[in-house]
Amino acid sequence: MKIAVLIKQVPGSESTLPMNNSQDWIDEPSVTFVMNPPDNFALEEALLIREKMSEGEVVVVSMGPSRVQKVIREGLAKGADRAIHLEEDGQIEIDPLLIAQRFTDILKEENFDLILTGLQSDDTGMGQTGVLIGEMLGLPTATLAIETDVLDGQIRVKRELESGWFQWVQLPLPASISIQSGLNTPRYPSLKGIMGAKKKEIRTVPNSDLLSGEQAQSMDRIFVPTTSKKTEVIEGDADQVVERIVEILRSDIKVT
Amino acid sequence: MDILVILENNQGSLHRLSKEAIVAAQKLGKSVTALVMGSDSDKIVGHLTGYDLEKVITVGHDLVSSYNADGYSEVVRQVTESCSPNIIVAGHTYQTRDFMPRVSAKLGVPFIPDIVSLSDQGFIKQVLNAKLNAEMSSTSERLIISFQSAAFSEEELRPGSCSVEAFEATLDASGVRSISEEPFQEEAGDVDLDSAEILVSVGRGIEKEENVPLAFDLAKAMGAEVSASRPVVDSGWVESFRQVGSSGSNVAPKLYFSLGISGAIQHVVGMKGAKNIMAINKDPDAPIFEIADYAVIGDVLEIVPKLTEALDRS
Ligand SMILES: Cc1cc2nc3c(=O)[nH]c(=O)nc-3n(C[C@H](O)[C@H](O)[C@H](O)COP(=O)(O)OP(=O)(O)OC[C@H]3O[C@@H](n4cnc5c(N)ncnc54)[C@H](O)[C@@H]3O)c2cc1C
Numbered sequence: 015m016k017i018a019v020l021i022k023q024v025p026g027s028e029s030t031l032p033m034n035n036s037q038d039w040i041d042e043p044s045v046t047f048v049m050n051p052p053d054n055f056a057l058e059e060a061l062l063i064r065e066k067m068s069e070g071e072v073v074v075v076s077m078g079p080s081r082v083q084k085v086i087r088e089g090l091a092k093g094a095d096r097a098i099h100l101e102e103d104g105q106i107e108i109d110p111l112l113i114a115q116r117f118t119d120i121l122k123e124e125n126f127d128l129i130l131t132g133l134q135s136d137d138t139g140m141g142q143t144g145v146l147i148g149e150m151l152g153l154p155t156a157t158l159a160i161e162t163d164v165l166d167g168q169i170r171v172k173r174e175l176e177s178g179w180f181q182w183v184q185l186p187l188p189a190s191i192s193i194q195s196g197l198n199t200p201r202y203p204s205l206k207g208i209m210g211a212k213k214k215e216i217r218t219v220p221n222s223d224l225l226s227g228e229q230a231q232s233m234d235r236i237f238v239p240t241t242s243k244k245t246e247v248i249e250g251d252a253d254q255v256v257e258r259i260v261e262i263l264r265s266d267i268k269v270t
Numbered sequence: 271m272d273i274l275v276i277l278e279n280n281q282g283s284l285h286r287l288s289k290e291a292i293v294a295a296q297k298l299g300k301s302v303t304a305l306v307m308g309s310d311s312d313k314i315v316g317h318l319t320g321y322d323l324e325k326v327i328t329v330g331h332d333l334v335s336s337y338n339a340d341g342y343s344e345v346v347r348q349v350t351e352s353c354s355p356n357i358i359v360a361g362h363t364y365q366t367r368d369f370m371p372r373v374s375a376k377l378g379v380p381f382i383p384d385i386v387s388l389s390d391q392g393f394i395k396q397v398l399n400a401k402l403n404a405e406m407s408s409t410s411e412r413l414i415i416s417f418q419s420a421a422f423s424e425e426e427l428r429p430g431s432c433s434v435e436a437f438e439a440t441l442d443a444s445g446v447r448s449i450s451e452e453p454f455q456e457e458a459g460d461v462d463l464d465s466a467e468i469l470v471s472v473g474r475g476i477e478k479e480e481n482v483p484l485a486f487d488l489a490k491a492m493g494a495e496v497s498a499s500r501p502v503v504d505s506g507w508v509e510s511f512r513q514v515g516s517s518g519s520n521v522a523p524k525l526y527f528s529l530g531i532s533g534a535i536q537h538v539v540g541m542k543g544a545k546n547i548m549a550i551n552k553d554p555d556a557p558i559f560e561i562a563d564y565a566v567i568g569d570v571l572e573i574v575p576k577l578t579e580a581l582d583r584s
Contacts, residue, residue, distance in 0.1 A: 027399060031402060033402075110380070110381065137398055140383060141383060142381060145371035145375075146374065154339075155368075157368045176363065177516075178455055178456065178511075179453045180453065181452070230409060233405070233406055238403075239396075239400075241561070245559060246563065248565065252573050255566060256577045257580070259577055263492070263581075267525050269467065269492065270492060
């Protein structure tokens with residue numbers, strides 16, 4: 015069982031997000047980056063499948079500038095066997111079709127049985143890469159997986175539907191599955207894992223010119239959302255805050 | 271502009287986001303064609319004939335009588351080739367997430383998803399966990415877009431009339447590779463979030479499992495029920511039936527009191543109907559404050575125990 019896990023490095027939820035000078039993206043040098051949270055669940059799922067089957071290989075694949083080596087190392091430290099880094103400099107890539115094409119060109123050489131992705135990234139949230147790659151490679155796809163079960167040449171996936179509904183879907187392998195957060199408990203790397211990661215192979219695929227040309231989609235500016243709602247802001251010393259809340263509950267909302 | 275709007279057949283009724291997508295389509299173009307697939311299409315067509323549409327296309331093929339990504343994406347490709355729309359529009363539902371990227375790859379047409387509004391130059395989409403908005407545009411002659419819940423109001427649906435046309439899709443059984451079982455619901459809990467007058471809702475800002483009782487104590491003091499955001503449920507800190515949001519319950523209590531919840535759209539869709547929203551968050555820029563009536567900027571771990579005490583005292 016050969017499994018690819020696509021991992022993206024994204025701004026952490028606690029990071030400051032100052033805009034860049036052209037106001038079309040954030041100023042990346044001021045940002046703290048982390049592994050995209052759903053991708054972390056996808057990686058864990060791949061490691062669990064490999065452990066359950068007591069054989070196989072987990073390969074982490076990441077695209078981006080040299081900073082993404084950090085999440086690649088993290089993936090290796092957690093237990094992935096090797097990694098592929100698709101180098102891509104410059105501003106973040108916006109066009110999902112081009113991104114998926116670049117991944118597909120590399121993935122098809124490897125003949126993976128299973129491709130796992132997080133269902134969307136915390137930065138641009140396009141939520142398409144895994145499905146696009148599936149179509150481009152001619153593989154069946156399923157999204158929002160919250161449980162997986164690999165059988166002989168097949169994978170059963172419990173998909174999350176809306177409003178508390180679920181559905182089991184069975185697909186023949188090879189397949190591309192996108193993973194919803196929360197389906198497992200991602201491990202932390204052990205010290206041994208961290209040491210061992212240094213010896214693991216990272217194949218670097220140099221910058222392509224695929225993304226330097228015209229992209230079919232662009233992000234023209236970013237801005238802080240404004241609100242039209244009238245909001246009372248309550249801040250200050252905790253005792254004063256509590257006093258004001260109690261007053262609101264009693265007199266305005268009338269619930270206590 | 272010719273628009274093709276892809277509708278979602280929710281076991282014989284039209285998905286709420288599909289109605290909003292029709293509104294978007296009516297605003298975007300003169301000629302709007304709607305596509306509906308699935309075995310109970312007739313029921314949906316019945317609802318649609320009162321709207322101002324060019325026509326409704328139905329596809330009754332056996333291989334798309336129930337939803338599957340392979341079949342649906344192939345039908346949308348064929349219908350697109352036959353009626354050449356400039357824009358393909360859908361609601362950003364879980365089903366759209368599941369198959370629309372396949373359509374994008376089949377046609378080589380870009381897909382801008384999860385749009386919250388239209389602007390003069392393009393489309394507005396939330397980025398970076400809703401902390402910022404981005405304006406997106408495309409140079410492509412054909413485009414796929416999907417709209418987030420409540421981007422448009424179904425009350426704006428333009429009434430009128432439309433014709434109905436059956437489309438003969440050419441599908442091959444070998445092209446439908448997945449086998450889908452019947453959808454089901456997980457066992458419900460004994461807590462009825464729907465009927466609670468007050469909900470105290472816990473988010474990741476509660477920081478650790480040991481702090482969760484702070485929320486239950488406050489709920490007790492207020493006569494409230496406890497609900498939660500998804501990460502709190504995923505961590506196993508509270509039961510799954512307490513989850514509010516797109517994959518949990520939709521609630522509309524008299525007061526929704528959120529403790530350390532950031533306000534991601536998937537959470538907000540489940541609670542924005544609350545009559546009053548009070549939120550405690552230590553980040554003054556948290557998106558939840560955009561929809562809050564009362565924005566308490568501070569530390570839940572400090573404020574909540576004091577508030578419980580003050581309410582118990584009186
Ligand atoms: C397809 C899909 C479906 C989803 N379905 C759902 C769903 O049904 N329900 C749902 O909730 N989510 C859902 N999500 C996840 C959603 O996108 C968010 O990730 C989630 O709602 C975030 O939960 P949170 O606000 O508790 O955590 P976070 O986003 O991590 O926010 C924590 C907040 O707490 C604040 N904070 C931290 N410490 C403190 C403190 N001591 N005092 C005060 N404030 C503090 C922080 O400033 C932050 O704003 C879904 C996502 C996807 C992609």
